[in-house]
Amino acid sequence: MALKxxxxxxGFLIKTELAEAGVMETDGPRTAQYPEGGIRSLLGKYLxxxxxxxxxxxxxxxxxxxxxDGKGTEIYISHRA
Numbered sequence: 001m002a003l004k005x006x007x008x009x010x011g012f013l014i015k016t017e018l019a020e021a022g023v024m025e026t027d028g029p030r031t032a033q034y035p036e037g038g039i040r041s042l043l044g045k046y047l048x049x050x051x052x053x054x055x056x057x058x059x060x061x062x063x064x065x066x067x068x069d070g071k072g073t074e075i076y077i078s079h080r081a
Contacts, residue, residue: 003062012060022065028058057081 004014007026015027063076 003064007060007062012058015059021063023061023063025061026059028060 003024004017007014007024012026012028014024016023016025018024059080061078061080065074065076066072067074
């Protein structure tokens, strides 16, 4: 499976693709920033529920580098939310 296929099958759009540099960055799906339950339930009694509807965009940057011997690939992944 190609790297691009992996990100797309997991719901991410490809924002940047620089094949010559081995770099790909997603423009990821928005996911809930605050989990359900516990503290959220307690705070929800006193604070506006709009506080908990914020969304964070999940962005991943992937860089592929050939190993010095040319027989493998090193994969580097960074994440921003």
